[in-house]
Amino acid sequence: MGEPVRQALVAVIGGATCSHQEADWAHQVGRLLAERGVGIVCGGRGGVMAAVCRGAVEAGGMSVGILPGESTAEANPWVRIALPTGLGEARNALVVRCGLGVIAIGGGYGTLSEIALALKAGKRVAGLGTWDIDGVRHVETPQEAVTYVLGEVESGTLLDGN
Amino acid sequence: MGEPVRQALVAVIGGATCSHQEADWAHQVGRLLAERGVGIVCGGRGGVMAAVCRGAVEAGGMSVGILPGESTAEANPWVRIALPTGLGEARNALVVRCGLGVIAIGGGYGTLSEIALALKAGKRVAGLGTWDIDGVRHVETPQEAVTYVLGEVESGTLLDGN
Amino acid sequence: MGEPVRQALVAVIGGATCSHQEADWAHQVGRLLAERGVGIVCGGRGGVMAAVCRGAVEAGGMSVGILPGESTAEANPWVRIALPTGLGEARNALVVRCGLGVIAIGGGYGTLSEIALALKAGKRVAGLGTWDIDGVRHVETPQEAVTYVLGEVESGTLLDGN
Amino acid sequence: MGEPVRQALVAVIGGATCSHQEADWAHQVGRLLAERGVGIVCGGRGGVMAAVCRGAVEAGGMSVGILPGESTAEANPWVRIALPTGLGEARNALVVRCGLGVIAIGGGYGTLSEIALALKAGKRVAGLGTWDIDGVRHVETPQEAVTYVLGEVESGTLLDGN
Numbered sequence: 001m002g003e004p005v006r007q008a009l010v011a012v013i014g015g016a017t018c019s020h021q022e023a024d025w026a027h028q029v030g031r032l033l034a035e036r037g038v039g040i041v042c043g044g045r046g047g048v049m050a051a052v053c054r055g056a057v058e059a060g061g062m063s064v065g066i067l068p069g070e071s072t073a074e075a076n077p078w079v080r081i082a083l084p085t086g087l088g089e090a091r092n093a094l095v096v097r098c099g100l101g102v103i104a105i106g107g108g109y110g111t112l113s114e115i116a117l118a119l120k121a122g123k124r125v126a127g128l129g130t131w132d133i134d135g136v137r138h139v140e141t142p143q144e145a146v147t148y149v150l151g152e153v154e155s156g157t158l159l160d161g162n
Numbered sequence: 163m164g165e166p167v168r169q170a171l172v173a174v175i176g177g178a179t180c181s182h183q184e185a186d187w188a189h190q191v192g193r194l195l196a197e198r199g200v201g202i203v204c205g206g207r208g209g210v211m212a213a214v215c216r217g218a219v220e221a222g223g224m225s226v227g228i229l230p231g232e233s234t235a236e237a238n239p240w241v242r243i244a245l246p247t248g249l250g251e252a253r254n255a256l257v258v259r260c261g262l263g264v265i266a267i268g269g270g271y272g273t274l275s276e277i278a279l280a281l282k283a284g285k286r287v288a289g290l291g292t293w294d295i296d297g298v299r300h301v302e303t304p305q306e307a308v309t310y311v312l313g314e315v316e317s318g319t320l321l322d323g324n
Numbered sequence: 325m326g327e328p329v330r331q332a333l334v335a336v337i338g339g340a341t342c343s344h345q346e347a348d349w350a351h352q353v354g355r356l357l358a359e360r361g362v363g364i365v366c367g368g369r370g371g372v373m374a375a376v377c378r379g380a381v382e383a384g385g386m387s388v389g390i391l392p393g394e395s396t397a398e399a400n401p402w403v404r405i406a407l408p409t410g411l412g413e414a415r416n417a418l419v420v421r422c423g424l425g426v427i428a429i430g431g432g433y434g435t436l437s438e439i440a441l442a443l444k445a446g447k448r449v450a451g452l453g454t455w456d457i458d459g460v461r462h463v464e465t466p467q468e469a470v471t472y473v474l475g476e477v478e479s480g481t482l483l484d485g486n
Numbered sequence: 487m488g489e490p491v492r493q494a495l496v497a498v499i500g501g502a503t504c505s506h507q508e509a510d511w512a513h514q515v516g517r518l519l520a521e522r523g524v525g526i527v528c529g530g531r532g533g534v535m536a537a538v539c540r541g542a543v544e545a546g547g548m549s550v551g552i553l554p555g556e557s558t559a560e561a562n563p564w565v566r567i568a569l570p571t572g573l574g575e576a577r578n579a580l581v582v583r584c585g586l587g588v589i590a591i592g593g594g595y596g597t598l599s600e601i602a603l604a605l606k607a608g609k610r611v612a613g614l615g616t617w618d619i620d621g622v623r624h625v626e627t628p629q630e631a632v633t634y635v636l637g638e639v640e641s642g643t644l645l646d647g648n
Binding site: 249250251252253254255256270271272274275276277278279281282283295297 | 411412413414415416417418432433434436437438439440441443444445457459
Binding site: 331 | 495527550556563564565566567570573
């Protein structure tokens, strides 16, 4: 076959309702990741989650939704792989563990719990207009967020001074 | 776009070690489902889980592995979407909830717990050489297992007399 | 203080609805364990779960209910420690893990999943009128069930021929 | 019997390692709650968790430890009810859900995730030297923390101006 089997995933987190700005950022993040062959994993519902799934799917990429309830009916229409966990908010721990890194966009307390769990698990977390928590790399654009979590070389300089 | 976004999934369960017969059944189940555009979701490890993932991937299908530990390193090489839950055996409840129906192949106590959870959730369960539990449809071939869980019409007769 | 701090617990599993016989067995199991200073852990709801909690509490013992939902309102009135997990059926894995051993009384598919998870975890499982699964010690009385899971010496003979 | 069966519980969260100040606060919180007949629920390990359990038990109160691993061996010696969940960090969601309210003492990212989950679930959260998150009531003493989460009347004035 030649192609690698395993799909790389980045977790994208944010509110089930969101601003236009946040939805636009999320949509771009989904598309930028898809263009690099990287899929997204999220909570599978509305707002930021729907926008990032739509961005991924429109660019031919993968979207995984780890749902809180027991039915796929709560998934947004752009989730390709819908996983109804029935775990409620405990599923937040799964969302962040399933990504190579995490991009947080806006968000409330649910997003804050995911940021904390991601940092505890040692994941890179990029933030666009989200909680100001020590350890989060705050960025201005979807491109910077993607660059940071993927550890890509930016403008000829290695990230983190390495 | 035209194509539906959502990937249909069937859960395939069985032991992390298995007989040649069981591996062969699992491999065929993965392939048969892939040929119908249906992916598989499983526990992501060895034995029956590895065989069904290989069958799916070789036929161009989707394979999702819901892993008990915190790392994707324990996934078999044919898992496309590897989800490290960190939930231990509690992840069994997720595996069966994520399928439209369940195919059980051989298996020990872990598989028995999944059969029970699937029946409790009202899912169709087809069994190939597995636990003799009331509610499981015991079949002789991978083809019959697939036909049963997908509720397909068989030889001109509708399943379950409907 | 003198007294040991840690409360020994045995898991008692069975249906949320049950027969008079099953309720009577469960009630006796709760009492017998309490008389030995052993508490019970269960799913916290009705039927067998309510009867065993009542038996425990009436004899001055401890009862822990690991609930599927997010509210303590679903606990039966004899649960001393009510733990709303929000995990749905995935909480079954927790119930059996929290006991030194397991006593199964009657029960449907939920109970079967717990028997399987207990045997997988290497716990002793005594059964009163429950699923006929290899590894379960089928007994006739609550006394025998308690004796078996606690590994007590019975009539001068050691259990299991040791 | 007369006495109510159900044990009221408050969740106490904080790091598995902590300062002397934090341990002292936690110890006092455990004792103050026990004196009101309220037990504590925590993650069951060291640091703040051990100190609050010791405070509770020394005053004759209840301590529940919801452990991340599969064995009670990781519980601190002052946990009365030790519940090995095997859920890893996903157990954080359970700890906060099991309390009427939450008291956070110091802590790192794990504690932050619990604060966020508690606020999302609509619980009162009192903080002693912990993360500065909107919605947390920051207090100076264990007494104030207990007063706040229990919603007690303080100096003749109702809390929150009601």
